[in-house]
Amino acid sequence: MVGLYKIRESQELIQALDEIINRNQRTQGEYHLTDGIEVMIRNGAKIRTFPVENWYDCGSxxxxxxxxxxxxxxxxxxxxxxxxxxxxxxxxxxxxxxxxxxxxxxxxxxxxxxxxxxxxxxxxxxxxxxxxxxxxxxxxxxxxxxxxxxxxxxxxxxxxxxxxxxx
Missing domain, CATH: 2.160.10.10 (Hexapeptide repeat proteins)
Structure with a gap:
């Protein structure tokens, strides 16, 4: 699965990632970016989505x-x-x-x-x-x-x- 993120609040993301690492919060044995984003949302960050007109697969x-x-x-x-x-x-x-x-x-x-x-x-x-x-x-x-x-x-x-x- 591929995702695209544009995060302006880079310091907040770093703090959120530090938090999940300090808590040793792992998903499937790994630290996930999405877990850090969830921490940001709990701390009040606003997340928006936007439509993508075309997605070009290059996996094969x-x-x-x-x-x-x-x-x-x-x-x-x-x-x-x-x-x-x-x-x-x-x-x-x-x-x-x-x-x-x-x-x-x-x-x-x-x-x-x-x-x-x-x-x-x-x-x-x-x-x-x-x-x-x-x-x-x-x-x-x-x-x-x-x-x-x-x-x-x-x-x-x-x-x-x-x-x-x-x-």
């Missing part, structure tokens, strides 16, 4: 890619990318200092800084910064930062600092 590969696609359509303005012998199919977000050539990128692709993509097709995917993709066909994939992938047609979830060479 599937939901991360779905969220990426929604945000690309919603937030990223159209941009004219120019890379040699490359077709860009919006929406995409390509960070600075990327070197892309002889490739097809998009739709729904995010690429991090300083990433190299050559002779590849990438769609519905996220590629981290400082990664290198060569001679690959990627769809519905998450490639972490500082990763290297050469020669593959696959759907992947590749973690940070990983290198795979199918060549």
């Amino acid at each position: 590969k599937e939901s991360l890619l779905e969220t990426n696609a929604v945000l690309l359509k919603k937030v990223i303005p159209a941009h004219q990318y120019q890379f040699p012998n490359t077709i860009i199919i919006p929406p995409v977000s390509i960070s600075e200092h990327c070197r892309i050539s002889n490739s097809i990128i998009g739709p729904n692709v995010s690429i991090g800084d300083h990433t190299i993509v050559h002779y590849s097709i990438v769609k519905e995917s996220i590629i981290g910064s400082y990664s290198e993709i060569r001679n690959a066909v990627l769809h519905h994939s998450v490639i972490g930062s500082d990763s290297s992938l050469h020669g593959l047609s696959q759907s992947l979830n590749l973690g940070d600092s990983t290198e795979i060479d199918f060549g």
Whole structure:
């Protein structure tokens, strides 16, 4: 479960947390922030809620890619990318200092800084910064930062600092 709190009375929160620690008040064996907030309420703090229009889940590969696609359509303005012998199919977000050539990128692709993509097709995917993709066909994939992938047609979830060479 995920929550979002904006607490202006930070000193009061610290005092409330100190109180639950001094009383050794634990919930499921741990000191919980919500217990500290309950102490604040008992001491007169006013708590308000507010509506959230959208909540974007990124807890699995599937939901991360779905969220990426929604945000690309919603937030990223159209941009004219120019890379040699490359077709860009919006929406995409390509960070600075990327070197892309002889490739097809998009739709729904995010690429991090300083990433190299050559002779590849990438769609519905996220590629981290400082990664290198060569001679690959990627769809519905998450490639972490500082990763290297050469020669593959696959759907992947590749973690940070990983290198795979199918060549």
